[in-house]
Amino acid sequence: xxxxxxxxxxxxxxxxxxxxxxxxxxxxxxxxxxxxxxxxxxxxxxxxxxxxxxxxxxxxxxxxxxxxxxxxxxxxxxxxxx
Amino acid sequence: xxxxxxxxxxxxxxxxxxxxxxxxxxxxxxxxxxxxxxxxxxxxxxxxxxxxxxxxxxxxxxxxxxxxxxxxxxxxxxxxxxxxxxxxxxxxxxxxxxxxxxxxxxxxxxxxxxxxxxxxxxxxxxxxxxxxxxxxxxxxxxxxxxxxxxxxxxxxxxxxxxxxxxxxxxxxxxxxxxxxxxxxxxxxxxxxxxxxxxxxxxxxxxxxxxxxxxxxxxxxxxxxxxxxxxxxxxxxxxxxxxxxxxxxxxxxxxxxxxxxxxxxxxxxxxxxxxxxxxxxxxxxxxxxxxxxxxxxxxxxxxxxxxxxxxxxxxxxxxxxxxxxxxxxxxxxxxxxxxxxxxxxxxxxxxxxxxxxxxxxxxxxxxxxxxxxxxxxxxxxxxxxxxxxxxxxxxxx
Numbered sequence: 477x478x479x480x481x482x483x484x485x486x487x488x489x490x491x492x493x494x495x496x497x498x499x500x501x502x503x504x505x506x507x508x509x510x511x512x513x514x515x516x517x518x519x520x521x522x523x524x525x526x527x528x529x530x531x532x533x534x535x536x537x538x539x540x541x542x543x544x545x546x547x548x549x550x551x552x553x554x555x556x557x558x
Numbered sequence: 559x560x561x562x563x564x565x566x567x568x569x570x571x572x573x574x575x576x577x578x579x580x581x582x583x584x585x586x587x588x589x590x591x592x593x594x595x596x597x598x599x600x601x602x603x604x605x606x607x608x609x610x611x612x613x614x615x616x617x618x619x620x621x622x623x624x625x626x627x628x629x630x631x632x633x634x635x636x637x638x639x640x641x642x643x644x645x646x647x648x649x650x651x652x653x654x655x656x657x658x659x660x661x662x663x664x665x666x667x668x669x670x671x672x673x674x675x676x677x678x679x680x681x682x683x684x685x686x687x688x689x690x691x692x693x694x695x696x697x698x699x700x701x702x703x704x705x706x707x708x709x710x711x712x713x714x715x716x717x718x719x720x721x722x723x724x725x726x727x728x729x730x731x732x733x734x735x736x737x738x739x740x741x742x743x744x745x746x747x748x749x750x751x752x753x754x755x756x757x758x759x760x761x762x763x764x765x766x767x768x769x770x771x772x773x774x775x776x777x778x779x780x781x782x783x784x785x786x787x788x789x790x791x792x793x794x795x796x797x798x799x800x801x802x803x804x805x806x807x808x809x810x811x812x813x814x815x816x817x818x819x820x821x822x823x824x825x826x827x828x829x830x831x832x833x834x835x836x837x838x839x840x841x842x843x844x845x846x847x848x849x850x851x852x853x854x855x856x857x858x859x860x861x862x863x864x865x866x867x868x869x870x871x872x873x874x875x876x877x878x879x880x881x882x883x884x885x886x887x888x889x890x891x892x893x894x895x896x897x898x899x900x901x902x903x904x905x906x907x908x909x910x911x912x913x914x915x916x917x918x919x920x921x922x923x924x925x926x927x928x929x930x931x932x933x934x935x936x937x938x939x940x941x942x943x944x945x946x947x948x949x950x951x952x953x954x
Binding site for chain 2: 494495516517519520523526527532
């Protein structure tokens, strides 16, 4: 990956995966209640970002994520640890 | 119909179709009279899930065959006028969908992901995308219908069996309304290769049912759905009624995994069972919408069976597969839609692609559009596995 990965790029990719506008995706949104993602949809989103950034998010790590902001932070931490 | 309780009759009040020759009943009907380009794999042109209200995220979770089912159901419910206002409780509304293969695209693409990228990249939704009942489930989720929602997997007879089994739910009083039909999107590399290697596909890309030169079928994508309701309730709400479904037959050859019994016994039994179920004599049938795949064996066996059941001077026979190709588990549903439109337009669609009817066949094959006074008619489907299905329509 040649482009630097930032919160903005993660947000763009996550929004594209979810089929919503980037501006709609704010850090405080709950994945379940606010974004309407069931557990499988959460796994799908996580897997999509894993593939995009060549990272691995474990089931336990994903289980601790409840908001979009937490997911974004997790992805960025994984990217910087690559 | 043997299942009919309290004099209940089953009528067709809505139609939806996606086929290579046209999407929507008007384009589809017009397409049945236009010569098809030679093509061994016939796709639905310009399919756009969003046009049918399937959101981007939903589409990623649905194999193409399930999207076709939803798209056809959206059309059929709209045509029946049940999309905006329905007098029926959701738990009294059922869905019967036929498919031959199910989620072939999802199966194959996710297998490739597993091989290329490893298990961590395989979609967690691969099972609910591949499963053959995904189409019926998607329609149920879309419309909130909560009665019997089931899937028939009898290969190329599945569409006809789904129509038949759904009609029984209405006749018996278990349902007030049903969506019945079939969908198929089996142009994956694996399925196409399998059909080709078993020499079932046409080399010429010309589908010409019952022609002396016929050389195999042309495989097709399709979705077809019909709304069935109890006749008096449909009349009470002022629904447009295309035709009545008066009976059905189902049988098996128990002869060979893929080849029809050479004496046509299964096809004959299916047609005779359907006639008995409808309380009709063979001489009353005026039209047969044939399975007519353009393979050597199917057309030979079906022509023999029709001649055996109806005798000389039998009904006018059409196969629309000259245009549509063969959409496997959707075929019986697409042909049920075509037969309902045949009643509506009072015209028999021609068997396109056929130039020289095999002289061995003693059948009245319709090769030009023919005006027709609606009368009792039937539609046949026959399948790998030896499954046979027939459904009988009457003028409403």
